[in-house]
Amino acid sequence: MNNFSFSVFNLVSVFAIILFMIFAVCPFELIDMKQAQRIAKWKSKYEEFDYCFKLVDIYEGIIAEKNDIDEDISNKLIVSKIKTYLNLSEDSLIPYKKYGYKRKNGRIIPMNSQFYFDKFLKCKDGSLISFKKSHNTENKGNYPLYYMFVDINGEEKPNRIGHDIFFINIYSHEIKALGFDKEYARMKKNCSPVGSGLYCSEFYLLGGHF
Secondary structure, three states, X not given: OHHHHHHHHHHHHHHHHHHHHHHHHHHHHHHHHHHXXXXXXXXXXXXXXXXXXXXXXXXXXXXXXXXXXXXXXXXXXXXXXXXXXXXXXXXXXXXXXXXXXXXXXXXXXOOOOOOOOOEEEEEOOOOEEEEEXXXXXXXXXXXXXXXXXXXXXXXXXXXXXXXXXEEEEEOOOOXXXXXXXXXXXXXXXXXXXXXXXXXHHXXXXXXXXX
């Protein structure tokens, strides 16, 4: 009788340990699965943008021009060039007062940051995009003329850079994912949970993941 009780106790203990391990691991597996889906969507979205901007360059002669004109006028110019080639439900950047986003590590984006955006275009698939002139106006070296903001699932959370928000460098005749000119180790560190997530845009395209 004692042996039987001991055996039942052992079985219950093992069963409890297995259940604990399942419940401990499953949330992380679920998070990983969701992030893997977001990464796959980003890769697909980037290919779509790359193809569209190549068409813009072919048929419009140039994607973005070097200029020192007002930010709003400049944004209207680039939107007017791409709207025919991208599946947009709107044709001008508009404020989204209830929408906000953060860095991957949870820190807030300062309003004076190059990567702070408060006006967006909605694509027909629900994703949000935006544009901002870079501080460089001569397109020297690896400096882009514009930065492009992409939230692949729109207003739906998590709204974090490196999770569902990515950035693209726009040059006069091509686009590149932000971070393409960085060393792999630097991209990986930036895309870690303690990083800003800015270079995840290129890191994920190269097959990296967290």
